[in-house]
Structures are given as C-alpha cells and as structure tokens.
Amino acid sequence: MAALTRLSKPACSAFSSINGIRRCLASAIALEPNGPSYVPPFALSSNLPRKDPKDRNVQWVFLGCPGVGKGTYASRLCNLLGIPHIATGDLVREELASSGPLSQQLSEIVNKGKLVSDEIIIRLLSKRLEAGEAKGESGFILDGFPRTIKQAEILEGVTDIDLVVNLKLREDILLEKCLGRRICSQCGGNFNVASINVKGENGKPGMSMAPLLPPPHCMSKLITRSDDTEVVVKERLRIYNEKSQPVEDFYRSRGKLLEFDLPGGIPESWPKLLQVLSLDDYEEKQSAAA
Template sequence: MDAVSRLWRGCAAVWSPARMWLSLVMGARFSTSLAHLGPPMTRDPGGRGVHWVFLGCPGVGKGTYASRLSQLLGVPHISTGDLVREELASSGPLAQQLAGIVNHGQLVSDEIIMSLLIKRLEHGATKAESGSILDGFPRTIRQAEILEGVTEIDLVINLKLREDALLAKCLGRRICSHCGGNYNVASVNIKGENGRPDFIMAPLLPPADCASKLVTRVDDTEEVVKERLQIYNEMSKPVEEFYRARGKLLEFDLPGGIPESWPKLLQALNLVDHDDKQSASA
C-alpha cells in the first residue's frame, strides 16, 4: 500500500469529501458542480466561519495577511508552504523527495500537496475547527477543482505586488530557527517613475530574542526566486480565471507595506467594523 493510500485510510472516516480527490488521483473520472453563492462580500464572517483562499506570487505577503485575518476572524490559517516545510523538517517518507523539488525551485506535485493538506484538514476536523484561510493553494486548475470537491470556498483574495518589490522581499525573508516566526529584513524604497508614486515597504524585523537566530530559507536565492516567479506567472492566470468566472475573485494591489495595505484590505473585505469591534473588546 502506498503512502497516499495509507494516509487516506487514516483520515477517511473524519474527512470523507476527500474521496473525490482520491478517485481523481487513481484515475477515475471526477466532476463537481457549484451552486452560485452570490457576491462574496455579502457573506457574514461571523456565521459558519469563513472559507477563504489567498493567491499571489511567492513573497507577496499571503502568509502575513492570512495570519492577521486568521486572528481577526478566529479561524485557522493553513499555509501549504508551512506544511511542506514541516514535512521537510520531520524526516518523514516525503522529506528527501521534497528537498530535491524545493531546492531546484520546482512546484510540488498535486498528489503530495493534497496528501499534506488532507492530513491537516483531518486534524482540524477532530478539533471541530470552523472555517479556514488557505494560502499557497490552489496553484493549478486541477488543484482548484479538487479543492472545490473537498470544501466550499467563499472568497479568493488575489494579492498583487510589482515584480521589483517582490524580488527584494523574497530575498529578504528570514525564519527564526528557534520559534519558527517569519520576518523580512528587506527595506524596499523604489522611486516612482512615469507618474507612478514611490513604493515603500519597511522591513518586518524580529523581536530582540529572535534577532540572532534568523536563518534564510534554502530556496530563497535570486536564481531560484526568479525561476519560481516565472513558473507562478505562467500557471496563475488560469486559476485566477477559474475563480473570476465563479464570482469569487477579489484582486487587491498592495499599495505598500503593512501600515498602508492592511486598512485598505480590511475596507475591501468589508471588515473595518469587525476590526473596530475586536479592538474595542481587547
């Protein structure tokens, strides 16, 4: 019995919708229909729990904004990138295979990503988690179709950032080797040209006890980052169209760093009042 089949048997009782994914992997024909959910901005985040997805190039800030919204709305933030890194650090059966893929800037296969994601969703189901905010998934039409069969997605937030700022941010990413916190040492200050405003993003520096423990991700070299951005751009358009056609895509151009972008993102999501209420009760 292969690893995927063993994983499925372990979680099928709790996360039965994943049968659709397993059938697709094994070659069976798969189809799914979607009911029109109406404008995504009308859904109540305080109801059944949000089921959102963040799209965007590597380094755009999906993890940062997804984590902030996770805390604001009280739903888990699930990063497929973190799931991959956890598996890499675990010395599990996929670790060696994943190391070769990641170190060459290649995309991890649908089968591996889905096995890790289903394992995480199964864990959440046992804890009665309500909703989730995914980031880093889906990256292909096939993944988007599989995800629609596993859980109902309300909204897809597509973060956009100019490429020169993206490259600087990716090369500035750091991880605390002790606590696993994500930080960025890049100070982006791009002068505006041809009528475009200046673009400024301050670094996201660690607290003092993490400053001496920062490490660079093994895949955050200039060559690998450029290759990753090229691959993403080639593959992202169909996924964007997939969700745009279903009325679920919200495109958001980041105007700068967190101080400039966070309030405007909340406004775009109709969450300004929600943020005010949480701040008042804190």
C-alpha cells in the same frame, strides 16, 4: 457580498465539509490519472451534502506570487475571524523538517524552485484537514491552494469557496522581499531584513516597505531559506505567473475573485484590505469587546 455578512456569527459551527474534502482528496491521490478506473477527482464527491453558507463560517482562498505576503495577511484575518489558517507552504516546510517519506523528494523539488506536484500537495492538505476536523475547526482561509485548475476543480467539487483574494505586487519588489526573508532557527519566527524604498517612474507608483526585524534575542539566530536565492526566486515567480492565470480566470468567471494591489507594507495595506473586505468596523468592534 454574501460572504461578508456572516462575519458577526461566532466561529463555533461544525466544519462538516472537512470530512468530505478529506475523503475526496484522499481518493484523488489513490487513482492513477491514466488508469482504467480513473475518474476526475472533482466528480468524486458531487453528491456530498454541503453546509448552508448562513450556518457556517467563511471559506476563503488567498492567491498571490511567492513572497507577496499571503501568509501575513491571511493569518491576521484568521486571528480576527477566529478561523484556521491553512498554508500549504507551511505544510511543505513541516514535511521537509520531518523524517517522513516525502521529505527528500520535497527537498529536491523546492531547492530547484519547482512547484510541488498536485499529488503531494493534496496528500499534505488531506492530512491537515483530518487533524483540524478532529479538533472541531470551523471555516478556513486556504493559503497556497489551489495553484492549478485541477486543484481548483477538486476544491469546488466538495465545498463552496466564498471569496478568492488575489494579492498583487510589482515583481522587482517581490524579488527584493524574498531575498530579505529570514527565519529564526530557534523559535521559527519569520522576519524580513529588506528595507524597500522604490521611487515612482514610468507610470509606476513609488513604494516603501520597512523591514520586519526580529527581537534582539533572535537577531543572531537568523537563517535564510535554502530556496530564497535570486535564481530560485526568479524561477518560482516565472512558474507561478505561468500557472496562476488559469486559476485566476477560473474564479473570476465565477464572480469570486477580488484583486488587491498592495499599496505598501503592512501599515499601509492592512487597513485598506480590511476596508475592501468590509471588515474595518468589525476589527473595531472586536477591539472594543476585548
């Protein structure tokens, strides 16, 4: 596909669409939805110039239920392609850890397993894009955005998304993964203590996932995220499934959605993901050039 033919280009082109995205997102949160001056945010930047796809790096979106591994696979691809990984979940956690004005409000939302509002996500993303623009970033993989039709329309109004990768995994395994997540309180590293070995039954294939254990010096410093409880995780999955279908349909109708069923853990899934993205030989070339 067209997005993949650009991967041989160096990741050094100017990220000219970032400024447009930032202005549109900032405008979107400045207007009251029911106010007299309200204009649908995706219409605000319809006349902004767009970078020709052949002159920029890839612009991808990763979708998938909480805990499916969007961040893991998106960050690996970003390292491979030399582009920034922008995860709205990380933006929320950074704000939670700060003393900023949104911290307490976000804490109440996250601890109940609710979705963060469009307004808050847009505000955090706008701030992140502005910082990236100042550093001269090129291309991106968005992880956790868009989550609603409104967000997808805002994004479509200001830039061209090349590909949307929808990672999929059985819900019982997702729950086990989420409950096994741990964070090192000292270095901030993400790990998983769950050892998953599910037998195939009723037409469902079996699946094994080895734990992602921390190095010895982190083992005694592991903590569990406050929202990684069974009740909260199940509520997050329910809400996500309810909200995600329209977004998937939005990109499916545009011929940009790639469904990818994870066959197992990273050792099994990573090579197959690279294959469906036509990046398997690209990784080999990068390794040879290193």
